[in-house]
Amino acid sequence: MISRFQIAYKNLLRKKSRTLLTLVGIMLSSWVLVSLLGFNRGYEQALNRDIDNMGYQLMVMAKGCPYEAATMMLQGGTGLRYIEQSMVDLIVSKPEVDKVTPILMQAFFDPDKGDGGGIAGYFGVEAASFPAMKPFFRFRQGAWFTDEQAAEAVMGFEAAELEQREVGDMILVPEKNVKLKVVGVLERTGGQDDGTIFVPLKTLQKISETDKITTIGIKVNKDADSVKLEATLYQLPDVQVVSFTQVKQTIMKLIATARVMVLSIAIIALLIAMVGVVNTILMSVLERMQEIGILKTMGAMPGDIFILVWTETLILCSSGGIMGIGLALVFARLSDILVRRVLPYSPGGELVAIDMKLAFLTLAIIVVVGLLSGIYPAWKAGRVRPLESIRSE
Amino acid sequence: MKGKDLILLLLAAVVAFMVMAAPTFAAVGCDLNDPDRDVARFFPESSGYKTTYVSIDKRGGEVMLRRVEKRLGDRFHGIYETIDVPYTLYEIHSGPRTIGYIHGVNQKGQFGGIQVFVALDPGGRIKSFYIQKMTSQWAKKLRDPKFGRQFAGLSLKDLDAYNPATGKGGGKVAEIRNPAPEAEEDFRASLRALKKNLILMDEFVFSSERGKP
Numbered sequence: 251m252i253s254r255f256q257i258a259y260k261n262l263l264r265k266k267s268r269t270l271l272t273l274v275g276i277m278l279s280s281w282v283l284v285s286l287l288g289f290n291r292g293y294e295q296a297l298n299r300d301i302d303n304m305g306y307q308l309m310v311m312a313k314g315c316p317y318e319a320a321t322m323m324l325q326g327g328t329g330l331r332y333i334e335q336s337m338v339d340l341i342v343s344k345p346e347v348d349k350v351t352p353i354l355m356q357a358f359f360d361p362d363k364g365d366g367g368g369i370a371g372y373f374g375v376e377a378a379s380f381p382a383m384k385p386f387f388r389f390r391q392g393a394w395f396t397d398e399q400a401a402e403a404v405m406g407f408e409a410a411e412l413e414q415r416e417v418g419d420m421i422l423v424p425e426k427n428v429k430l431k432v433v434g435v436l437e438r439t440g441g442q443d444d445g446t447i448f449v450p451l452k453t454l455q456k457i458s459e460t461d462k463i464t465t466i467g468i469k470v471n472k473d474a475d476s477v478k479l480e481a482t483l484y485q486l487p488d489v490q491v492v493s494f495t496q497v498k499q500t501i502m503k504l505i506a507t508a509r510v511m512v513l514s515i516a517i518i519a520l521l522i523a524m525v526g527v528v529n530t531i532l533m534s535v536l537e538r539m540q541e542i543g544i545l546k547t548m549g550a551m552p553g554d555i556f557i558l559v560w561t562e563t564l565i566l567c568s569s570g571g572i573m574g575i576g577l578a579l580v581f582a583r584l585s586d587i588l589v590r591r592v593l594p595y596s597p598g599g600e601l602v603a604i605d606m607k608l609a610f611l612t613l614a615i616i617v618v619v620g621l622l623s624g625i626y627p628a629w630k631a632g633r634v635r636p637l638e639s640i641r642s643e
Numbered sequence: 644m645k646g647k648d649l650i651l652l653l654l655a656a657v658v659a660f661m662v663m664a665a666p667t668f669a670a671v672g673c674d675l676n677d678p679d680r681d682v683a684r685f686f687p688e689s690s691g692y693k694t695t696y697v698s699i700d701k702r703g704g705e706v707m708l709r710r711v712e713k714r715l716g717d718r719f720h721g722i723y724e725t726i727d728v729p730y731t732l733y734e735i736h737s738g739p740r741t742i743g744y745i746h747g748v749n750q751k752g753q754f755g756g757i758q759v760f761v762a763l764d765p766g767g768r769i770k771s772f773y774i775q776k777m778t779s780q781w782a783k784k785l786r787d788p789k790f791g792r793q794f795a796g797l798s799l800k801d802l803d804a805y806n807p808a809t810g811k812g813g814g815k816v817a818e819i820r821n822p823a824p825e826a827e828e829d830f831r832a833s834l835r836a837l838k839k840n841l842i843l844m845d846e847f848v849f850s851s852e853r854g855k856p
Contacts, residue, residue: 361782362776362777362778362779362783391722411671412671413755413756413778414751415755415756416722420753422780424778
């Protein structure tokens with residue numbers, strides 16, 4: 251016996267072009283919706299990951315523009331202001347502090363990097379304190395420096411790949427012409443560390459002819475009040491404190507407007523698609539008035555007709571929804587690239603994160619909204635009077 | 644097709660899409676820093692260009708890799724010179740005509756990666772030789788246009804006799820003068836990169852035009 255589902259499916263196939271166009275409309279709106287929901291979630295996840303990958307929650311640096319400081323943290327920029335290394339001892343004595351690590355960021359101009367030259371950035375870190383801040387680091391080759399003053403370097407995955415370096419190879423610090431031996435190459439982290447070259451702090455200080463540092467990374471004790479610590483650190487002379495929570499909040503505020511706008515667009519796209527669904531199903535009902543009347547004379551109840559028409563809506567919305575989600579998954583990388591081009595700051599890793607949970611949520615939204623849109627045509631079909639409809643032309 | 648089958652097919656398609664959309668990290672390629680500017684510099688008469696990405700892996704796999712290594716006279720070595728390296732190929736047009744190609748390769752140098760680009764005419768002859776990036780105290784001399792001009796007019800045939808593994812060879816390549824004798828390693832690395840570059844261009848472009856490698 252032919253099922254209700256098969257009847258609904260065959261009904262949709264009667265007007266192939268109309269069904270196809272409605273399907274395309276639903277597909278596009280679900281593509282937009284899932285991509286935007288994926289972006290909403292992915293951006294925050296990526297930003298959190300970038301911030302977690304920093305390893306420390308607070309950074310102390312010389313007083314200056316806080317936005318410059320934030321850029322420096324997130325983009326691995328160059329530090330032009332210095333602080334005394336003795337500041338480390340002052341900070342480590344605070345009870346809220348778990349660990350600290352001094353960092354010296356330095357940039358040297360390499361005239362032979364492209365046509366106009368380029369900047370080669372180096373991070374001076376201590377092998378004794380820095381790795382504890384980055385417990386997720388894994389070595390692809392080698393290990394950390396053998397000595398705190400060694401002429402050695404550890405390279406992030408992408409830095410090593412670009413420079414074609416392996417353990418045992420040499421690198422040359424531009425401007426200074428100092429040779430360093432590569433002793434470690436890190437696995438990819440998906441963050442800013444991938445493009446970084448780490449050098450022992452003392453070695454980089456010697457190369458840069460300074461005994462100062464640019465930054466102190468601070469890991470706060472688990473139960474400590476980081477806000478109170480921040481306030482205490484602000485009492486130190488000529489320093490500014492940057493907390494990653496603040497940075498995250500600022501960035502999230504900056505993109506909040508954009509998020510609201512794109513979600514509104516998604517909702518409008520969804521509504522347009524649903525108007526299409528109502529139109530298609532209603533047209534289909536109006537064209538089949540006589541048929542519906544005959545079904546009723548054969549004993550079909552209003553509820554049966556209602557469910558039959560509603561099944562058509564269900565098939566349309568679920569098929570279009572699945573296809574749209576499929577397209578969104580296929581073109582997730584492309585959406586990622588486009589979003590990166592538009593946004594002023596994008597964290598590393600996936601920006602459009604679509605997983606099974608989100609895919610099913612989107613499908614559920616599409617199906618539920620679709621079924622709501624299908625109520626009126628289904629109700630109208632259910633109310634058809636058999637004799638009137640059979641008599642009608 | 645029954646409705647149930649249709650739903651199953653759609654679900655299978657979604658699963659397949661998810662597998663396809665999984666993130667992958669390919670090896671690093673070699674792109675021009677500023678293609679619009681560089682194309683106009685090497686081919687002032689150009690009206691446009693098309694960028695394509697090719698790899699030995701996708702074009703011929705292991706068989707092609709062995710053939711390239713044999714023609715090069717050296718093995719692909721290290722963790723970065725691999726079969727899946729994506730090569731960026733710029734096909735230069737003047738109206739409907741293809742007037743040449745630009746192609747670059749990464750090469751391990753003494754202190755860092757070297758990016759060697761060549762601009763070729765449609766016959767595979769070098770119009771320009773350009774080292775985009777090199778880390779060395781002597782990089783300035785090797786990146787000097789005067790050094791690059793020595794390669795103008797050469798083709799893959801002229802490098803056949805050059806062995807990158809030993810750094811020896813006869814013919815026109817033997818006449819190429821190293822402007823920085825202190826950087827012999829980088830000079831030899833540049834010649835190896837050039838030979839590899841031309842072999843890859845032959846494999847990817849010219850051999851298919853001729854019908855065979």
